[in-house]
Amino acid sequence: MTDAVVAVENLTVKFGDFTAVDNITFTVDRGEIFGFLGANGAGKTTTIRVLCGLLLPTDGSVHVAGVDSNEGTRAIKSRVGYMSQKFTLYNDLTVEENLDFIAALRKLDKTDYARRRKELFDFISFDRSLKTMVRDLSGGTKQKVSLAAALLHAPEIIFLDEPTAGVSPEARSSFWALIHRLSEDGKTVFVTTHYMDEAEQCKRIALMREGRIIALDTPAGLKASTFPMPVLEFEPKDAMSFREFSNIKQRDIFLFFEPYGIRFHACVSNEETWKALRHTYEEKFTIREITPTLEDVFIRREETGQV
Numbered sequence: 001m002t003d004a005v006v007a008v009e010n011l012t013v014k015f016g017d018f019t020a021v022d023n024i025t026f027t028v029d030r031g032e033i034f035g036f037l038g039a040n041g042a043g044k045t046t047t048i049r050v051l052c053g054l055l056l057p058t059d060g061s062v063h064v065a066g067v068d069s070n071e072g073t074r075a076i077k078s079r080v081g082y083m084s085q086k087f088t089l090y091n092d093l094t095v096e097e098n099l100d101f102i103a104a105l106r107k108l109d110k111t112d113y114a115r116r117r118k119e120l121f122d123f124i125s126f127d128r129s130l131k132t133m134v135r136d137l138s139g140g141t142k143q144k145v146s147l148a149a150a151l152l153h154a155p156e157i158i159f160l161d162e163p164t165a166g167v168s169p170e171a172r173s174s175f176w177a178l179i180h181r182l183s184e185d186g187k188t189v190f191v192t193t194h195y196m197d198e199a200e201q202c203k204r205i206a207l208m209r210e211g212r213i214i215a216l217d218t219p220a221g222l223k224a225s226t227f228p229m230p231v232l233e234f235e236p237k238d239a240m241s242f243r244e245f246s247n248i249k250q251r252d253i254f255l256f257f258e259p260y261g262i263r264f265h266a267c268v269s270n271e272e273t274w275k276a277l278r279h280t281y282e283e284k285f286t287i288r289e290i291t292p293t294l295e296d297v298f299i300r301r302e303e304t305g306q307v
């Protein structure tokens with residue numbers, strides 16, 4: 001039995017004649033780390049705005065923590081937390097002033113606020129003074145304080161919209177350690193990211209394209225359904241091979257043959273021809289079977305729009 005904390009059914013969001021979210025349906029379970037991936041403009045932020053009670057659906061139904069968004073967005077707002085890379089904290093206020101401001105907006109009780117702030121600053125291992133100006137924090141620390149701020153009112157679900165964009169790899173990794181701890185504590189984490197190593201850490205991922213969900217599964221499930229046959233990597237033995245092959249469509253042998261950095265990734269569609277011709281490719285390339293990455297999945301699904 002599932003324990004859905006987010007249930008979206010046939011959600012459509014239009015801005016005038018433009019359909020930003022086009023009839024999407026999915027659920028998110030309690031405690032799940034749910035990833036939302038897609039190119040810029042795919043409709044991720046618009047969906048999150050509906051789920052956070054900031055925007056009403058044009059059509060369809062949305063239940064968040066048991067509240068129907070059509071019944072009013074206020075009740076949803078108290079149950080969710082939101083942080084984005086774009087808007088986090090006021091740079092010209094101290095850490096404490098920012099938190100005080102959010103606590104006032106959320107109308108938190110003074111004692112609860114003091115307790116929560118202490119717990120959350122322990123949780124993020126904040127070791128600076130609360131009187132530090134936000135502009136003086138590193139990118140990674142600022143994102144952690146933003147996370148604490150978004151958790152101040154103890155929401156059941158936290159929405160993270162590209163929370164680690166632009167921060168260092170070390171800071172990204174320690175931010176993700178916090179995400180895992182939140183999930184272990186039963187919080188539901190809904191996250192958008194353009195980093196595939198982060199997507200790999202989600203329990204399930206929805207891939208969005210032009211307002212639609214084109215795939216939804218675990219990272220392993222997405223790899224298996226996108227690549228039912230082995231994926232081969234072709235490493236050119238010299239630069240000539242790369243130039244020569246990057247312009248040729250090899251459709252008669254391969255399902256696809258795509259550049260991937262300085263290599264190619266491919267799937268064979270015609271085994272017989274491949275057996276006959278493999279040696280000619282081996283003259284120019286070192287060929288090995290690889291486990292596809294989520295980046296392979298993403299590129300392939302974007303290419304084909306495959307559902």
Ligand code: ATP
Nearest residue numbers: 015018019020038039040041042043044045046047
């Ligand atoms: P990104 O990764 O760039 O944040 P996204 O997947 O979050 O992209 P959205 O921000 O949801 O995409 O935007 C989806 C589409 O809806 C885009 O084409 C965007 O221009 C359009 N859009 C978003 N908000 C509005 C609005 N208020 N009015 C008109 N169009 C909008």
